[in-house]
Amino acid sequence: MAPVSTALTRAEALALRMAALRLRPHPTAAPLATVAEVVEWFGAMQAQDLASGMWSLGVRLPGSTHADVHAALERREALRTWPMRGTIHLVPARDARWLLELTGVRALAGAARRRAFLGLSEAEADRAADVLGGVLAGGGRLTRTECVAALVAAGIDGAGQRGYHLLWYAAQRGVTCIAPNVGSEQTFALLDEWAPGQRQLDRDEALATLALRYFRGHGPTTRQDFAGWTGLTAADAKRAIAAAGDELTTVDLDGVPAVLSAPLTDTPHTPADAPGTPVDTPHLPADDVLALPGFDEYLLGFKDRALMLDPEHRQAIVPGGNGVFQATVVVGGRVVGTWKRSLTKTRVTLTVHPLVDLTAARREQVERALSRYADFLALPPRVTWA
Template identity: 65%
Template structure:
């Protein structure tokens, strides 16, 4: 099995994630594919490439598309979602993701049962009977039939009219349950609110692969879009059992290949290896690099596959920086500034009427040229949200 260094693995991983940078003819920066062929050029292509994309925070999810589609604005991405190039639902681990619309049914069928298995305990905690949950499912199904579309608050009002109160986590669970069962899915927002539609009506022509093909497709997309990565990364991302994760990799066959990184077995798409950087004198990854200008910078949302796609994030994130990225280890990830694949800072933004204010908090020493490149990277974000950029001191 081919051995590669950590630094090589990180370069390959950034390419797989559709995050390498190049300068376009018009001078702005954007991602390019690793193998020189056309990279995914639209929302459908990106979400299919990655298989699924974290979307519990909508603003983060939209920028996850924007950073990979440098010519798109937030309006362009939202319009693509209205065209049903992707949709939001809870396909794995009980967490909201963007998925290719025609794949939502089989992804829920494949990965949903493990989440549903824990639903009874959650209902018991909430004081919600299974009979009431099924009744809510029927009510919502009937109300939305025929092309209906309701905001979250409207869904809860419909339930309340039928005697099913949906305040707080009670209501959230009912909408989650109906979506997990494949009855509802999340459509683009109406105003600032989630909207819900019937999945069967929103996607009338779903893909229906058999279980082995579904496992193979999931494995191929995971490792193509995040490799080199481990089998444990794959199992953790999907919520599948270790046996099913292994079965999916085997079913993908020669569409995946194995490598070792510091003795750890990982998988990736074979075509990626053709562009592995040569390192005659491999160096370990820096944890706290000295001030040195240079490198490629990206500004990524907190909930991005760049970190959320892995159980072991040590290639991208130094141990001493974890508390800054996941304060309190509570599962809420901060937005990151990334240099050559490594996290070097966090950022927060405030959207005003005509401008976006950004505060950057470096985690390592940065030089003058670094700061200029970071500002240039944020210009891409400002274009995406349609505001002028203002960098403010921390």
């Protein structure tokens, strides 16, 4: 990796980060046109909440609809599984196995305590994976309820959280993956049948690929953020960055080394509004007013979120610190509010909770951003302000 050569202001760093997150035009990369391109750009995207994951894709594919994204997942442009930290992510379909092997080791190692709590043995978990492998073989695809029923029919107790843990375990071992929903139900398929031709990478190549994609999609940010996102040890995170070589470089951000994709350092960058700048700055374009899902990489891709989020607003974004992130309204790269949706068959109601004062003109821009989400759902919107 190239040494520190540039010092960035916080405003410049935020501008580059928003471009890396593909929430602004990128100065060195072509626009992303497909679900496959979006997911490969990031390497993995938070998708524990399916509705959030779908809009994370939609917001980066202007003009797309929920039906378009669902169809792309049915075409297997990406899939969902549990590669990192035991959390569901969207990943490139052909990269699922090496990601599981690289980042899932620590989650599997820590699963013994969970099994003990649930009254499961490792032998039972392994037998459950074998049962699922059998019932799904030959192109099978079952809902979560049907998978648990198959386990019960084989004499394995799938009651309560036991069934969920066994489904997680089978996917963590690379036996199964999460296929697109059928209606509102989660479905499962065999990984090697749903996404044949899995790429095989040696450990250093896998570490380098993961580091390159993370910093390409999130930088500039720190090695600590990378370790937190991947669940890798600090030593492996350092090794991964080194393995990426000159494709990554470091910059100085408030006296801290921050890593980013090397080509970005050679491009002019228009600063986003610096932390503390009023959100009603006249020059701010309407396109820089965003309605993002709660579990987007914009916040969940980082341990340190100070560039995007004022500390006084943390409680509003993750009430009670329970890990459930609220959907955010973002202006100039900074969180200025939250929003919630309420769906009926004929309308989506979108309720905004501002965290700062917004003028009538800025509120109109926020409503336009929310209308893009309504268009994604192909439903007329009704926007209310709390």
